[in-house]
Amino acid sequence: MEDRIRFLDTQEGRRLAYCLTSGASPGVVFLPGFKSDMEGTKALALETHLKAEGRALLRFDYSGHGRSSGAFEDGTIGAWKADTVAVIDALTQGPQILVGSSMGGWLALLATLARPDRVKGLVLIAPAPDFTEKLMWANFGEAAKKKILREGWVAMPSDYDDEPYKITRALIEDGRDHQLLDGPIAFDGPVRLLHGQEDPDVPWEWSMKIAERLTSHDVIISLNKSGDHRLSEPDDITRLCRAVDEVASKLGGEGA
Numbered sequence: 001m002e003d004r005i006r007f008l009d010t011q012e013g014r015r016l017a018y019c020l021t022s023g024a025s026p027g028v029v030f031l032p033g034f035k036s037d038m039e040g041t042k043a044l045a046l047e048t049h050l051k052a053e054g055r056a057l058l059r060f061d062y063s064g065h066g067r068s069s070g071a072f073e074d075g076t077i078g079a080w081k082a083d084t085v086a087v088i089d090a091l092t093q094g095p096q097i098l099v100g101s102s103m104g105g106w107l108a109l110l111a112t113l114a115r116p117d118r119v120k121g122l123v124l125i126a127p128a129p130d131f132t133e134k135l136m137w138a139n140f141g142e143a144a145k146k147k148i149l150r151e152g153w154v155a156m157p158s159d160y161d162d163e164p165y166k167i168t169r170a171l172i173e174d175g176r177d178h179q180l181l182d183g184p185i186a187f188d189g190p191v192r193l194l195h196g197q198e199d200p201d202v203p204w205e206w207s208m209k210i211a212e213r214l215t216s217h218d219v220i221i222s223l224n225k226s227g228d229h230r231l232s233e234p235d236d237i238t239r240l241c242r243a244v245d246e247v248a249s250k251l252g253g254e255g256a
Contacts, residue, residue, distance in 0.1 A: 010086045017067035018060035026095040027056035031104030037066030041232040049241040073166045076174035081110045097121040102128045121247035122191045128202045132175030190218040190250040192243035196227020
């Protein structure tokens with residue numbers, strides 16, 4: 001795995017780690033979640049599946065994540081969106097399917113709006129658009145809100161890390177400039193939304209809201225009644241791979 005990792009230097013001065021598997025079009029780009037990386041269970045399982053299908057896949061780490069440069073605390077939704085657009089522009093060719101997990105779902109939607117000529121399909125796993133405002137800030141207590149406004153950050157415990165997450169004022173305020181759920185989301189390609197109804201972090205109703213906001217009429221939601229936020233169990237992985245194959249088939253790509 002180590003010798004496959006490459007790096008892209010962006011115009012913003014960030015160095016992004018990535019792994020690129022060549023193959024048929026449309027290609028697939030995997031967007032990991034908040035403080036996750038390109039070596040997670042879903043990303044690697046999808047790579048194995050797409051290699052067998054002969055389809056191209058790009059995995060990468062946002063700045064401040066995984067093997068990419070920068071500190072996590074310096075990141076914002078806008079910066080990670082710029083990272084996503086940079087790798088699409090520099091490392092992929094032709095139509096792409098974006099597969100976004102949690103925060104990656106938000107970034108996938110933002111990248112789709114930024115590159116409508118390149119992004120032709122979406123598969124979103126427990127997608128979390130607007131989470132900094134509508135799920136974080138809205139649920140912060142007054143003490144946490146005062147601390148973040150006064151000191152610029154607050155430490156929040158996480159179920160996914162032994163160390164608390166450092167949530168910055170910049171992350172919250174920048175997130176407000178990238179909200180999507182208060183208006184239509186202009187995308188007319190095929191979309192598949194996968195969500196667990198036992199998700200403790202992003203309510204499954206979030207996928208319903210996204211479906212309502214998308215202008216596309218080809219939107220299908222798959223709910224796993226016992227599924228959690230990660231959706232990394234074998235059955236979840238199978239559903240993910242099938243969703244990607246279905247979207248690729250809809251787009252009429254080679255090898256579909």
